[in-house]
Amino acid sequence: MCEHYKRQIMIDKIGEEGQAKLACSSVAVIGVGGLGSPILTYLALAGVGKLTLIDYDKVEISNLNRQFLHGVGDVGREKVASADETLKALNPKVKVHPISVEVTQDNAYQLLAEHDLVIGALDSLEARFVANKTCAKLGIPYVDGGVKEFGGRVMFSNPPETNCFNCVFPPRKKEQEATGVLGVTAGIIGTIQADVALIHLLGLPNPLLNKLLVFDGLRLSMNLVDVVRDENCEVCGEISVSIADFNALQN
Numbered sequence: 090m091c092e093h094y095k096r097q098i099m100i101d102k103i104g105e106e107g108q109a110k111l112a113c114s115s116v117a118v119i120g121v122g123g124l125g126s127p128i129l130t131y132l133a134l135a136g137v138g139k140l141t142l143i144d145y146d147k148v149e150i151s152n153l154n155r156q157f158l159h160g161v162g163d164v165g166r167e168k169v170a171s172a173d174e175t176l177k178a179l180n181p182k183v184k185v186h187p188i189s190v191e192v193t194q195d196n197a198y199q200l201l202a203e204h205d206l207v208i209g210a211l212d213s214l215e216a217r218f219v220a221n222k223t224c225a226k227l228g229i230p231y232v233d234g235g236v237k238e239f240g241g242r243v244m245f246s247n248p249p250e251t252n253c254f255n256c257v258f259p260p261r262k263k264e265q266e267a268t269g270v271l272g273v274t275a276g277i278i279g280t281i282q283a284d285v286a287l288i289h290l291l292g293l294p295n296p297l298l299n300k301l302l303v304f305d306g307l308r309l310s311m312n313l314v315d316v317v318r319d320e321n322c323e324v325c326g327e328i329s330v331s332i333a334d335f336n337a338l339q340n
Contacts, residue, residue: 093182094136107291108136114290117141117201119192119220120210121168123155123275124234124282128210130158131283133176137290139184140176142169143200145191155272192216197223206286209233210279214260221246221254225325230289234282237268239306241278244316245285245297248325252299252318256325274306 091098094108114137118125121144132140146168148159156168163171169187176185192200197219201207207229209220217233224231230247233254246253281304285297301314320326 093180097135102293103291110292111136111287111290112138114206115139115141115204116206116208116286116290117143117204118208118210119143119216120212121156121158121172122146122152122210122212123236123270123272124210124279125172126156126158127276127279128208128283128286129172129176130179131280132286133180133183133185135283135287136180137183137287139186141200141204142172142176142185142187143190143192144168144172145189155270155275192219194219194222198227201229202227204229206289207231208282208286210282211235214258217254217258218260222324225253225255232282232285232289234278236270236275236278239271239274241274241304241306243278243281243285243297243302243304245289245295245300248318250298252316253322253325256319256322257301257316271306274304277304277306 091108097103098105098108116132116137118128118140121129121142129140129142148163148166148168148171150164152159153161158172158175159168167189169189173185173187176183188200190196201223207220207224209217209231211217221231225248230245232245234243235241244254244257245251281302288295299316301316302311303314304311318325
């Protein structure tokens with residue numbers, strides 16, 4: 090038994106077999122900020138084998154009320170560099186691959202392909218739509234989270250088994266403006282995203298299949314709302330592009 094993960098391996102639903110699954114898993118996390126901090130911390134501590142960190146921002150002093158992968162001394166550094174250093178200190182057994190780039194429709198396939206799971210820790214609607222569309226076409230499950238002030242939400246997408254992000258949150262004409270957020274709210278939502286990710290990677294029953302989790306920090310309430318897949322969705326209505334298809338198009 091690996092002492093590093095002893096308390097996890099003791100769990101009947103994990104055991105050594107489950108721990109081996111985590112060690113062989115590869116997860117891409119887009120966004121290394123308020124949501125990315127708890128997501129990446131708990132995935133690294135749990136022993137997920139490879140973590141790809143994708144973010145093009147630099148650490149700002151206003152980030153530090155919620156982005157605990159970074160400290161005051163990291164202000165001005167690339168977030169992925171700071172996070173890489175912190176995560177390797179927490180668990181050197183995990184392979185961390187930092188990429189300082191903005192995810193766009195032009196590079197999303199190359200960045201996200203060949204991962205077992207993608208997690209969106211984003212504050213941009215446009216980036217969410219890009220991540221969702223790419224994951225849907227590559228057949229990679231996607232976990233999205235969002236926060237605003239005292240509340241937040243988490244959704245798991247894996248069409249055609251479930252809806253996709255676009256089914257529930259159709260594109261808006263105007264980009265959402267930045268909003269305030271309590272640091273602990275980002276911590277709660279990011280931790281739930283990490284929990285959903287570990288449940289999926291372990292092959293356990295996923296409680297977010299066709300559900301949207303909604304959290305209200307002022308009322309300390311958490312609810313699961315039923316969501317349905319839109320058969321006419323422009324993203325997942327017809328999923329026909331596989332990794333093999335995409336690679337063939339590039340040759």
